[in-house]
Amino acid sequence: MPPVSNSTALETLPSTGRVHVVGAGPVGLLLAALLQSMEGVSVHLYEKRQEYTRTRMVQLAPYLVADSIESYSADNIDGDSVGAVFDPGELEEGLAFRQSIPADLMELLRDWAQGFCPLNTIERSLSDLIDARDSTAVERGPAVESAEGAIAMLEPDDVLIDSTGSGSLLRDHMVPGTDGDVGANTLNIPLEHALVITFLYGQAYDCNEYCKYYKNVGNDRYKFIPAVHRTYYDGSVTHVTGIVTITAEEYEAMPPRFDGEWLRGNLPGAASSMDRFIHKITEETSGALIGDLEVVRIPLNIYRARNATSRPWRTGANEGHPLAQSPAFMVGDSAIGSPYFQSISLGFECAMFLAGLIAQRDLPIREMLDRYELYMYKQWVRVYMRSKMIKHNKDLLGCVDDRFALLDKLPVY
Numbered sequence: 462m463p464p465v466s467n468s469t470a471l472e473t474l475p476s477t478g479r480v481h482v483v484g485a486g487p488v489g490l491l492l493a494a495l496l497q498s499m500e501g502v503s504v505h506l507y508e509k510r511q512e513y514t515r516t517r518m519v520q521l522a523p524y525l526v527a528d529s530i531e532s533y534s535a536d537n538i539d540g541d542s543v544g545a546v547f548d549p550g551e552l553e554e555g556l557a558f559r560q561s562i563p564a565d566l567m568e569l570l571r572d573w574a575q576g577f578c579p580l581n582t583i584e585r586s587l588s589d590l591i592d593a594r595d596s597t598a599v600e601r602g603p604a605v606e607s608a609e610g611a612i613a614m615l616e617p618d619d620v621l622i623d624s625t626g627s628g629s630l631l632r633d634h635m636v637p638g639t640d641g642d643v644g645a646n647t648l649n650i651p652l653e654h655a656l657v658i659t660f661l662y663g664q665a666y667d668c669n670e671y672c673k674y675y676k677n678v679g680n681d682r683y684k685f686i687p688a689v690h691r692t693y694y695d696g697s698v699t700h701v702t703g704i705v706t707i708t709a710e711e712y713e714a715m716p717p718r719f720d721g722e723w724l725r726g727n728l729p730g731a732a733s734s735m736d737r738f739i740h741k742i743t744e745e746t747s748g749a750l751i752g753d754l755e756v757v758r759i760p761l762n763i764y765r766a767r768n769a770t771s772r773p774w775r776t777g778a779n780e781g782h783p784l785a786q787s788p789a790f791m792v793g794d795s796a797i798g799s800p801y802f803q804s805i806s807l808g809f810e811c812a813m814f815l816a817g818l819i820a821q822r823d824l825p826i827r828e829m830l831d832r833y834e835l836y837m838y839k840q841w842v843r844v845y846m847r848s849k850m851i852k853h854n855k856d857l858l859g860c861v862d863d864r865f866a867l868l869d870k871l872p873v874y
């Protein structure tokens with residue numbers, strides 16, 4: 462049955478109104494910075510952390526600062542999927558929005574798309590930019606304790622945005638009748654378990670696909686696969702990050718983060734693989750490892766909110782509920798999460814699209830919700846195909862010297 466429309470909900474956003482952004486991680490901060498410069502928008506940003514302490518090195522995808530469809534689609538993994546998933550008009554609209562991004566913010570994005578940067582540098586820079594601007598101040602608030610608390614803040618003219626990350630505050634509350642059941646609104650596809658291993662190396666070292674292969678010759682298990690764009694030389698030191706696949710049992714048996722010594726004592730096969738890989742780098746470039754390995758265990762899964770907005774609430778049956786009155790959206794890891802170092806860029810991309818919708822004050826809210834849902838679905842399709850492709854290629858690389866294992870992984874049709 463088609464949804465019955467909600468007669469009391471506003472048709473369009475008012476010319477002035479509050480937008481509550483819950484969660485000031487990288488994506489919530491970017492969104493707040495984008496909305497801050499829009500006329501009539503009063504941004505309220507809530508964050509539970511006192512300080513930005515996450516130092517892991519991240520990089521933004523160049524497509525975030527693209528200025529043409531060609532540069533937007535220039536991706537060596539799935540560039541050709543872009544034209545298949547997105548309509549030309551959608552791509553043009555996204556590029557037009559980028560042109561309107563204030564220069565202070567665009568400068569930061571361009572910088573981060575060049576090379577590596579600690580995550581907390583991104584967070585602090587965005588936060589400082591928001592506070593330093595002369596335009597309307599962003600109102601800061603503390604943690605929002607619960608989904609009910611977030612919903613209770615809403616007045617009929619407000620917009621609510623959940624950018625609270627993978628443990629999303631609102632994801633399971635976007636659908637009426639589920640009572641916030643965990644997973645009620647989540648499609649989750651586990652891909653593998655992995656160690657994310659980072660080390661510093663005292664010489665220039667650049668990785669390519671050939672390097673990934675031959676430096677792993679001799680590593681029958683626990684191949685260390687750096688992503689090509691995750692080796693970064695800052696003039697004196699190379700930062701290297703990569704992934705080693707482990708089993709679910711190994712994952713369960715280890716602490717969330719540890720160092721090379723722990724690895725040596727508890728997963729010696731993986732430690733030997735790292736030694737072999739790093740030894741081959743030193744043979745090639747005569748440098749040395751600086752300090753120890755930093756290891757984080759993570760499940761690599763890909764997930765999405767089946768409903769990334771409060772659209773399911775806007776039916777006659779739910780009239781009067783705050784989520785039926787005020788539109789709510791999820792962005793960043795709250796809405797979609799993916800492995801292989803691509804999530805921040807995906808989150809930023811979705812934040813830009815959402816800011817572009819909120820800027821159109823005469824756009825019917827129903828259309829705003831529909832367009833955001835469709836856009837998120839398309840982003841999901843793209844990142845799902847992309848992640849599967851990366852995993853598939855990784856699996857092939859893992860058995861390239863074993864002809865029969867390789868053929869097993871190469872069904873043609």
Ligand SMILES: Cc1cc2nc3c(=O)[nH]c(=O)nc-3n(C[C@H](O)[C@H](O)[C@H](O)COP(=O)(O)OP(=O)(O)OC[C@H]3O[C@@H](n4cnc5c(N)ncnc54)[C@H](O)[C@@H]3O)c2cc1C
Pocket residue numbers: 483484485486487488489507508509510517518519520580603604605606607624625626627630657757759792793794795802803804805806807808
């Ligand atoms: C080891 C590792 C390496 C990674 N490397 C990369 C990489 O190289 N490139 C990349 O693109 N991605 C990478 N990622 C993923 C990336 O860190 C996330 O995609 C990104 O941080 C998501 O941003 P976000 O703002 O959506 O969510 P988060 O960063 O999770 O931020 C959510 C924010 O909301 C706040 N919050 C939560 N609940 C509440 C509440 N109730 N009230 C108020 N505030 C709240 C949190 O304190 C936090 O500040 C990596 C992840 C891991 C684990």
